[in-house]
Amino acid sequence: MPDLPPTLQIHRERCAYRLSHPMLHVALKAAFQGAVRLVEAFQTELDITVKGTANFVSSADLAAEQEIVSTIRESFPDHAIISEESHSDRADVESLWVIDPLDGTSNFLHGIPHFAVSIGYYQKGHGIIGVVCNPITSDWYVGVEQQGAWHNGQRMFVSRAGQLSQAMIACGFHYDRGRMMEATLATLADLFRAEIHGMRRFGAAALDIANVACGQFEAFFEYRLSPWDYAAGAILMHEAGGRITDCSGNPLPLGTSSGVCATTGFLHPALLEQLARHLKYFQSDETH
Ligand code: IPD
Numbered sequence: 166m167p168d169l170p171p172t173l174q175i176h177r178e179r180c181a182y183r184l185s186h187p188m189l190h191v192a193l194k195a196a197f198q199g200a201v202r203l204v205e206a207f208q209t210e211l212d213i214t215v216k217g218t219a220n221f222v223s224s225a226d227l228a229a230e231q232e233i234v235s236t237i238r239e240s241f242p243d244h245a246i247i248s249e250e251s252h253s254d255r256a257d258v259e260s261l262w263v264i265d266p267l268d269g270t271s272n273f274l275h276g277i278p279h280f281a282v283s284i285g286y287y288q289k290g291h292g293i294i295g296v297v298c299n300p301i302t303s304d305w306y307v308g309v310e311q312q313g314a315w316h317n318g319q320r321m322f323v324s325r326a327g328q329l330s331q332a333m334i335a336c337g338f339h340y341d342r343g344r345m346m347e348a349t350l351a352t353l354a355d356l357f358r359a360e361i362h363g364m365r366r367f368g369a370a371a372l373d374i375a376n377v378a379c380g381q382f383e384a385f386f387e388y389r390l391s392p393w394d395y396a397a398g399a400i401l402m403h404e405a406g407g408r409i410t411d412c413s414g415n416p417l418p419l420g421t422s423s424g425v426c427a428t429t430g431f432l433h434p435a436l437l438e439q440l441a442r443h444l445k446y447f448q449s450d451e452t453h
């Protein structure tokens with residue numbers, strides 16, 4: 166078991182110092198407690214259950230989720246919760262927490278230190294607090310409505326690159342190995358033909374979106390994700406000056422899965438245009 170990095174605490178405090186909201190303390194505490202569970206379990210023997218093709222849940226996901234949910238429940242027993250492994254309350258409520266206790270499970274299970282806790286807090290469907298934390302690298306990405314988004318205490322903004330040829334684009338592959346996978350591969354080929362700067366697939370969507378928000382990538386897309394993958398990242402994107410929508414340019418839902426397109430804003434029409442060529446290809450497949 167790796168030691169808990171001292172910077173995990175320090176970077177959280179740097180973000181907390183910059184922001185103020187009555188729920189922020191609980192959001193940061195819950196993410197920290199979940200992060201501690203993940204560090205404890207990383208590179209140890211775990212119980213693993215197969216959910217579907219290449220889709221696993223481990224005892225680490227469950228332990229982190231239990232810790233996060235109980236921390237939130239201690240302070241806010243009446244708030245609704247949507248979390249990947251255990252809670253599926255309604256999304257259109259006054260106060261909602263959307264939680265992915267371990268985003269990047271495949272990385273985690275392979276001993277790759279690129280995974281995150283992701284927690285979004287919403288009021289009546291409106292994003293208020295977003296927290297994404299990589300516990301191994303101590304990277305904290307925290308945003309509060311109208312107070313900006315912060316990376317380890319430094320204000321973050323999307324990149325200013327204005328052309329696809331300058332764009333480093335991250336993507337994700339849904340677990341589905343059918344036409345959605347083919348559509349993703351075809352999109353990558355088209356983007357390379359459009360002479361993008363580069364393409365990355367890191368395996369943790371919440372971190373991918375946070376990395377667009379902090380200007381490392383110019384864009385990210387994935388043809389299907391779940392609300393817990395993007396709920397926190399969407400708040401970071403808004404606060405960092407970027408744009409995040411589904412793959413047709415519509416607002417992201419909290420109650421159902423959706424494709425995601427996150428960009429600097431300026432690049433949004435160009436990426437949506439590329440994605441539109443492939444959407445029909447698997448959407449028609451899903452109806453059969
Ligand atoms: C997954 C990761 C991955 C993305 C998958 C997600 P999980 O989340 O974010 O990058 O491509 O679609 O389901 O299962 O590791 O929480």
Ligand code: CA
Pocket residue numbers: 265267268269370393394
């Ligand atoms: Ca996830």
Ligand code: CA
Pocket residue numbers: 226249265266267268269270
């Ligand atoms: Ca997960």
